[in-house]
Amino acid sequence: MCGIIGYCGPKEAPRILVEGLKRLEYRGYDSAGIGVGTDGRLTVIKKAGKIRTLAEHIPEDLTGTFGIGHTRWATHGVVNDTNAHPHTDCSGRIALAHNGIIENFESLKEVLRSEGHTFHTDTDSEVIAHLIGKYYSGDLEKAVREAVSLLRGTYGIVCVHAEEPQRIVGARNGSPLVLGIGHDEMFLASDVTAIIAHTKQVVYLEDGEMASITPSDYRTSDLKDRTVEKAVEKISWELQEIERGGYTTYMEKEIMEQPESIKRAMGGRVEPEQATAHLGGLNMTTRELINIERVNIIAAGTSFYAGMVGAYLLESMARIPSFAELASEVRYRNPVVERNSLYFAVSQSGETADTLYAMKELQRKGASVLGICNVVGSSIARASDGGVYIHSGPEIAVASTKAFTSQITVFYLFCLLLARMRDMSLETGLGFVRNLQQIPEKVSQVLQSRQHIRELSQKYCGYRNFLFLGRGVNYPVALEGALKLKEISYIHAEGYSAAEIKHGPIALIGEETPSLFIVSDDHLKEKILSNMKEVKSRNGKVIAVCPKGDHEIMDVADDTIEIPSTSELFYPFLTVVPLQLFAYYCALELGRDVDQPRNLAKSVTVE
Numbered sequence: 001m002c003g004i005i006g007y008c009g010p011k012e013a014p015r016i017l018v019e020g021l022k023r024l025e026y027r028g029y030d031s032a033g034i035g036v037g038t039d040g041r042l043t044v045i046k047k048a049g050k051i052r053t054l055a056e057h058i059p060e061d062l063t064g065t066f067g068i069g070h071t072r073w074a075t076h077g078v079v080n081d082t083n084a085h086p087h088t089d090c091s092g093r094i095a096l097a098h099n100g101i102i103e104n105f106e107s108l109k110e111v112l113r114s115e116g117h118t119f120h121t122d123t124d125s126e127v128i129a130h131l132i133g134k135y136y137s138g139d140l141e142k143a144v145r146e147a148v149s150l151l152r153g154t155y156g157i158v159c160v161h162a163e164e165p166q167r168i169v170g171a172r173n174g175s176p177l178v179l180g181i182g183h184d185e186m187f188l189a190s191d192v193t194a195i196i197a198h199t200k201q202v203v204y205l206e207d208g209e210m211a212s213i214t215p216s217d218y219r220t221s222d223l224k225d226r227t228v229e230k231a232v233e234k235i236s237w238e239l240q241e242i243e244r245g246g247y248t249t250y251m252e253k254e255i256m257e258q259p260e261s262i263k264r265a266m267g268g269r270v271e272p273e274q275a276t277a278h279l280g281g282l283n284m285t286t287r288e289l290i291n292i293e294r295v296n297i298i299a300a301g302t303s304f305y306a307g308m309v310g311a312y313l314l315e316s317m318a319r320i321p322s323f324a325e326l327a328s329e330v331r332y333r334n335p336v337v338e339r340n341s342l343y344f345a346v347s348q349s350g351e352t353a354d355t356l357y358a359m360k361e362l363q364r365k366g367a368s369v370l371g372i373c374n375v376v377g378s379s380i381a382r383a384s385d386g387g388v389y390i391h392s393g394p395e396i397a398v399a400s401t402k403a404f405t406s407q408i409t410v411f412y413l414f415c416l417l418l419a420r421m422r423d424m425s426l427e428t429g430l431g432f433v434r435n436l437q438q439i440p441e442k443v444s445q446v447l448q449s450r451q452h453i454r455e456l457s458q459k460y461c462g463y464r465n466f467l468f469l470g471r472g473v474n475y476p477v478a479l480e481g482a483l484k485l486k487e488i489s490y491i492h493a494e495g496y497s498a499a500e501i502k503h504g505p506i507a508l509i510g511e512e513t514p515s516l517f518i519v520s521d522d523h524l525k526e527k528i529l530s531n532m533k534e535v536k537s538r539n540g541k542v543i544a545v546c547p548k549g550d551h552e553i554m555d556v557a558d559d560t561i562e563i564p565s566t567s568e569l570f571y572p573f574l575t576v577v578p579l580q581l582f583a584y585y586c587a588l589e590l591g592r593d594v595d596q597p598r599n600l601a602k603s604v605t606v607e
């Protein structure tokens, strides 16, 4: 995710900004830049790549006592020097850094172009600099206020003007911004990590608020220019603790981020009144969407399991035959590409070789392949014929967690879009949207039960083998739960359809092999309950993930992890999170390197 820092005070701004950006590195980024003001001039330096590359390009004699810095994690436009922030307006007197996504940037850009503005980047952010330039008439704060009131989407911004020395103006909506109060110096940042080495006195801005800072003073206000009095808070964390945002590991941070990352994957894509979805990047006409007769999903690992959830949904709700297949298998089986089939390649990193090569093989045979990726500008995103970014933010831990829930979010949206073009009524669509919009809050509730899950992990992490069992839309979740456990704790685990145990795996059941069942309140519950009893009668321990207060399940299981209820098809969001936490705490308990488990890499660029 992008990071922001702004500084004004007596020290050398370039040094403070670069130091601050280094502290934001943990968030993941692909380029960085600074804009420094001195003697009525602004100097902007930006570079793709690491902060040390940026630092090497900053002239030794660059001085200045105010400025802004940014680490970019590309969302709009490829990774290069030009698309890096800060961005300037036409006059070159205004510099701006932005976190977030501006949804109406294309229409704003069109208007600005017709008024004579020239754009140099492919980013959504550059329009904000131009808007501020358009409204500037000697008062930066006023110009920022007018500009942001036209934006739709999310932003955390900092902005400087060459002729307003030592003033930085910031504004926030949906992307965090914090003001730091030092001795004769002030800061604005997206994250306290960037400034904690200088001050622990901070003011957190809320959505719809702005801040204007000088070395000796600050003002916080709303978009109507009314002063907002804000409490000054003291950061209690130490520097070392917050480098992973206060979490011990990236994996824990990424699991905990899911309510937010799911919201981001949905951001601006749901049309609640029409009960449909808007996925701009598909590059497909309504006619082409209506003509789809089959959906094929290719992926690897966790992304494959997300694809299985997607296929299940598309078939049950949109009534389109849909299949998920391992990309590594597709490539070498000489696949038949049928007319009116749509293909999806799902990949967090966008670099997985198996998926990329399978995709190219399919394209060679005439298939149209859309990407569902997290990393913007990645190989799969570039090679696809269209697609959807999941906007999870960087996933740094090797084990994929938040990407899974964001990938399935995109499938729910795509399913809604297609289903509403077919049999789904407005009323059913409205219910679908309601259920989807409640998911982030329900995921937060699941995360609140993590202490209980931790205690269960402590109780069970000594076992050497596990079965993970689920059915229907939760069958892929069982596979994902088993994968998570084996990859980070090195405990052997197998995922199966609960119905399948009688065809073989039941031979493993005994005191030494616990089974983790995923049960939701759907038409398959009674059948799973019977499978649980079969395990119990063979002395197998049973842990059940089930809806809150389900006594039928609780009476049979040895231990339960309760989750909130939802509509039948929406359970994967709520059932996967306890399994991520279970694997995570087992691995911690066993002293494993959770973020970088042995033998694994974050993106698998070899076959």
Ligand code: F6R
Pocket (backbone or CB within 6 Å): 300, 301, 302, 303, 304, 346, 347, 348, 349, 350, 351, 352, 355, 398, 399, 400, 401, 483, 484, 487, 602, 603, 604
């Ligand atoms: C599991 C995991 C892997 C990846 C797989 C595909 O936690 O991380 O199984 O899901 O290597 O990676 P992407 O999604 O980057 O194509």
